Amino acid sequence: MEDDLVLVLSALEKEATKPPWKLSFPHVLVATIVSFLFGYHLGVVNEPLESISTDLGFVGNSMAEGLVVSICLAGAFVGSLISGRIADEFGRCRALQLSALPMLLGASICATSKSLVGMLLGRLLVGTGLGVGPPVASLYVTEISPAHLRGTYGSMIQIGSGLGLMGALLIGFPVKTIFGWWRICFWISTIPAAILALSMVFCVESPYWLYKQGRNIEAEAELEKLLGSTHAKAAMAELSKLEKGGEITSVKLVELLYGRHSRVVFLGSTLFALQQLSGINAVFYFSSSVFRRAGVSSNLASVFVGIANLIGCAVALLLMDKIGRKVLLICSFFSMGMSMALQVLAANLSVSSPNVFYLYLTGMLLFVLMFAIGAGPVPALLLTEIFPNRIRAKAMAFCMSVHWVLNFMVGLMFLQLLDQVGPQWVYSMFCACCFLAVVVVKQNVMETKGKSLQEIEIALLPRD
Incomplete structure (x- = not known):
């Protein structure tokens, strides 16, 4: 009986000493905007596609309609290839800001396009941002999350994608009754993209990236913001156990x-x-x-x-x-x-x-x-x-x-x-x-x- 009580008290003590979720949650929430945009842009043309093809003059052209949907994936492939280099060169926060720029520009081009070429160019740019953003967001969320919350925070990325898909569906409902509504659907997507670009200014940088760059003092400062001063030194000691030599070699x-x-x-x-x-x-x-x-x-x-x-x-x-x-x-x-x-x-x-x-x-x-x-x-x-x-x-x-x-x-x-x-x-x-x-x-x-x-x-x- 006494052994059971000791185990319970030990478990409670361990739970009480875990870093508080309130420190890291706001930064994770901002990163989740990327996954919302991912879901939104994959679904934004589904319902309005008929109206888009009618307004831009390619109605009945199944090849053109397929390109409007799939060219986003081609852009995402290109973006994913360069996402690692961007994340390593500029840091996770700056990489997320950079991913928002082609989504902002691309959505604006789509919303104002007068031809199929303009629509394809806009969708290609949006896809490039989508290729960069999600892998960097996964990196960022994993690297700033306390170990006991990393799975929970990682699941928020999938929730963001689901909310984005649902948002695109709901916003697309009036497209058949309001002329030109599909342009509004694209303009709306610029709002979360702008919020992402601005909010990342106030978010912490990944301590793992900073440590990899040899910026140990900054890494420890960011760990304090994420975990609290009590846990920061222990986390920094753990960081020092990682393999060396990767800071300079590409x-x-x-x-x-x-x-x-x-x-x-x-x-x-x-x-x-x-x-x-x-x-x-x-x-x-x-x-x-x-x-x-x-x-x-x-x-x-x-x-x-x-x-x-x-x-x-x-x-x-x-x-x-x-x-x-x-x-x-x-x-x-x-x-x-x-x-x-x-x-x-x-x-x-x-x-x-x-x-x-x-x-x-x-x-x-x-x-x-x-x-x-x-x-x-x-x-x-x-x-x-x-x-x-x-x-x-x-x-x-x-x-x-x-x-x-x-x-x-x-x-x-x-x-x-x-x-x-x-x-x-x-x-x-x-x-x-x-x-x-x-x-x-x-x-x-x-x-x-x-x-x-x-x-x-x-x-x-x-x-x-």
Whole structure:
């Protein structure tokens, strides 16, 4: 009985000595604006696309309409390639400010465009900002978060994306009744971009980046702002245990692919690849057609999918620092596989069967829900935890480029595959990728819950 009391008192004492969340939360909240803009710009053209094509003179041109949607992904790929260099050269705060500039300029060009060329140029610029912003935001949130809150704060990024998608949907509703409303949709996006650029002036810089630059006094000062003076010195002592020598030497691509840290870079790329090959973007891009066949409006379809996504994000927020990243990933990918299996079953039933729509609906919403609980938020958080400080920014940029390439390919090839091999085989491939992800995670991913970034790096440091 006395031993139990000692354990309880020890746990309470440990809880009481944790850094207060109020110090770091405002900085995390500002960084989350990036993910809101990410979700908003991916969804902003969905509802207004018909009005845009009519006003700009390319109505009925499916190629042009597809370019308006997908050129943003091309810009994001380019942005992701340079995000690591920008984050390492200028710091995380300045990199987030720089990511806001093309989103501001691009949205303004879209809002004032008089031709297809102007719209494409604006969307390309916006995509470049989207490619830079999210990986840097993941880095920043991971590096400024106390260990016991890092998972919770990381989940806020996914919530921001979900809110952005929902915001784009709701703001786009009047587009068919108010002439030129689509221009307002783009102008509205400049507001959070401007807030991001201005607010980052008052946010702390990443102590890890400052330490990497040899600016130890500044790093300790920022740690005090984030953790309080009581914890800053201990955190600084932990920082000193990290590997040296990375302050001056530039990290090259060949080092990421074949160097001593190539294993964790390969794991990170694989996780992002399996995330996209699970079929999540096929569900996001084409879910409305399933609802329309059942006589349900596409707006309502998007609302259902958006609500499922937000509920999943909220669950992830609550569970990330309780049951851990690895468990969430395994449960998420396994449940996504089962959800996709329901859609395979629905695809094999007769279209006239009354159960087909309900199977599609159940499978789709459960798939989105379980994606948002684990496979959506965990990879970006986990990778910024397991990548060593020296290569973190550039390794994250490389893995995000894999994400954008596969995102584009799934969106481009999904409808063609449906026509050539049928939905049963397409959904079966997605299902197989989900179950493959379960095996990959179980065998290769370490649990990082509650560990400091220094502890994780030391544990994963290759032994020469």
